[in-house]
Amino acid sequence: MHIISQQGYIQQVSIHCVIFGYQDKQLKVLVPKLHFQGDFWALPSGFVYQDEDTDEAAKRILEDRTGIKDVYLESFKTMGKASRNSRNFLDRLIELNPNTLDDETKRREYEWFTRRFIGIGYYALVDLNNVVAQKNEIDESIEWYPVNAIPQMIMDHNQLVDEAIESLRADLDRKRVAFHLLPETFTMKEVQELYETILEKSFAANNFPKRVLELNVLERLKKKFTGAANKAPYLYRFPKQNESSVKN
Amino acid sequence: MHIISQQGYIQQVSIHCVIFGYQDKQLKVLVPKLHFQGDFWALPSGFVYQDEDTDEAAKRILEDRTGIKDVYLESFKTMGKASRNSRNFLDRLIELNPNTLDDETKRREYEWFTRRFIGIGYYALVDLNNVVAQKNEIDESIEWYPVNAIPQMIMDHNQLVDEAIESLRADLDRKRVAFHLLPETFTMKEVQELYETILEKSFAANNFPKRVLELNVLERLKKKFTGAANKAPYLYRFPKQNESSVKN
Numbered sequence: 468m469h470i471i472s473q474q475g476y477i478q479q480v481s482i483h484c485v486i487f488g489y490q491d492k493q494l495k496v497l498v499p500k501l502h503f504q505g506d507f508w509a510l511p512s513g514f515v516y517q518d519e520d521t522d523e524a525a526k527r528i529l530e531d532r533t534g535i536k537d538v539y540l541e542s543f544k545t546m547g548k549a550s551r552n553s554r555n556f557l558d559r560l561i562e563l564n565p566n567t568l569d570d571e572t573k574r575r576e577y578e579w580f581t582r583r584f585i586g587i588g589y590y591a592l593v594d595l596n597n598v599v600a601q602k603n604e605i606d607e608s609i610e611w612y613p614v615n616a617i618p619q620m621i622m623d624h625n626q627l628v629d630e631a632i633e634s635l636r637a638d639l640d641r642k643r644v645a646f647h648l649l650p651e652t653f654t655m656k657e658v659q660e661l662y663e664t665i666l667e668k669s670f671a672a673n674n675f676p677k678r679v680l681e682l683n684v685l686e687r688l689k690k691k692f693t694g695a696a697n698k699a700p701y702l703y704r705f706p707k708q709n710e711s712s713v714k715n
Numbered sequence: 716m717h718i719i720s721q722q723g724y725i726q727q728v729s730i731h732c733v734i735f736g737y738q739d740k741q742l743k744v745l746v747p748k749l750h751f752q753g754d755f756w757a758l759p760s761g762f763v764y765q766d767e768d769t770d771e772a773a774k775r776i777l778e779d780r781t782g783i784k785d786v787y788l789e790s791f792k793t794m795g796k797a798s799r800n801s802r803n804f805l806d807r808l809i810e811l812n813p814n815t816l817d818d819e820t821k822r823r824e825y826e827w828f829t830r831r832f833i834g835i836g837y838y839a840l841v842d843l844n845n846v847v848a849q850k851n852e853i854d855e856s857i858e859w860y861p862v863n864a865i866p867q868m869i870m871d872h873n874q875l876v877d878e879a880i881e882s883l884r885a886d887l888d889r890k891r892v893a894f895h896l897l898p899e900t901f902t903m904k905e906v907q908e909l910y911e912t913i914l915e916k917s918f919a920a921n922n923f924p925k926r927v928l929e930l931n932v933l934e935r936l937k938k939k940f941t942g943a944a945n946k947a948p949y950l951y952r953f954p955k956q957n958e959s960s961v962k963n
Contacts, residue, residue: 477726477727477831477833478725478726478727479725479726479728480727480728480833515795515833517797517831518797519797520795520796520797521793521795521796521833522795523797524795542792542793542795544790545769545790545793545835547763547768547769547770547772547790547835548768548769549765549766549767549768549771583725583765585725585728585763585769585833585835587793587795587833637885637886637889638885641885
């Protein structure tokens with residue numbers, strides 16, 4: 468088990484991060500695999516210091532586990548079942564990694580880790596091409612998985628991803644969040660493909676650009692040079708500072 | 716201060732309920748006023764027992780404080796600022812009610828109550844005509860306020876109401892929640908008025924019914940008798956068991 472200071476944390480509250488990226492017309496999630504015997508995948512997760520906003524805790528956990536910082540974050544769901552704990556996961560981990568509980572400190576950690584935790588789910592939106600994900604010392608690897616091919620994770624982490632996707636869909640128009648998944652500049656066709664991927668439906672090409680431009684959040688740049696001038700699409704840019712990241 | 720057992724609660728997690736009703740074409744919120752000197756309004760709030768789902772805690776708090784049970788509930792926001800505590804509120808309360816801290820038990824309660832709490836916000840949707848709100852022993856009164864005329868409440872409770880309204884708007888189509896605010900039977904015109912009230916915009920009367928009926932959740936009943944048969948509107952019913960209440 469990873470040695471972690473239990474001092475200074477709020478008791479029985481945990482943070483879980485669903486990191487969305489977009490690549491090859493697929494919505495993907497970044498999932499680390501733990502460096503223990505047994506195939507344990509888990510969302511980047513952690514706890515909240517007493518003097519720390521939950522939003523700040525989410526940012527810290529995200530950066531510690533993935534090297535990613537300054538991303539768009541939304542808290543989307545709080546998991547509050549009384550039965551929510553990691554006992555099954557940790558017992559299985561210890562069974563496969565018998566040295567894990569070999570001293571008193573680690574046994575105390577086991578007690579702490581296996582209590583009930585109320586889990587606050589955050590989703591993060593990143594430009595996948597721009598981030599270099601880094602595993603930290605508790606991870607064996609970290610990879611992007613298409614949302615329909617995510618490995619079986621510990622506890623309710625797969626359910627958290629499902630809830631995050633549902634919230635992302637609901638937030639698409641209301642909070643204009645989708646642009647955070649795109650590179651610095653993009654065409655309207657790329658925006659439409661992104662919306663179609665996330666919402667799993669098609670939009671009429673003659674209507675979609677109008678709807679998006681009505682949001683009044685995109686800057687139109689010069690035309691993309693393709694050689695065939697009259698068909699060159701406009702490039703757009705989303706000034707990210709317009710959209711405040713996590714607020715509480 | 717109200718004597719409350721601190722035993723058995725999850726530490727530093729609180730629950731806050733925004734109870735929505737609909738009356739006279741106004742969206743309203745049920746707000747109790749505390750029975751202390753000073754005008755203290757506060758959302759029905761409480762804590763979570765160790766063996767209790769947060770959803771169950773919200774139901775219990777709602778019933779204890781208002782007499783209302785079996786309502787539609789959604790958790791909509793978790794407030795996680797490190798600075799979030801009720802010290803200002805309680806210090807003012809004690810200033811105006813000097814006997815409040817007159818024994819050791821109450822002083823220990825003060826310490827407990829004034830720590831940082833992560834607050835989970837739930838909204839409830841009720842048929843206002845059907846509920847008889849009851850104040851409990853810590854309340855002086857309990858009243859329905861139009862959302863634009865809610866008194867200044869303690870802590871961040873007004874902000875919680877604002878966040879709840881934003882979530883209710885986003886959930887209107889996605890989760891078909893609005894019908895929980897209507898009486899057992901209603902006309903399409905009443906549904907439209909409700910949507911227009913919550914979303915603060917108008918819909919074309921020729922398009923709205925189609926959109927609502929496409930949700931495929933309403934039962935059409937016999938025509939309402941008005942004397943002028945050809946103008947009598949249809950009555951509709953929303954089978955509430957179709958929609959699961961809180962799930963986690």
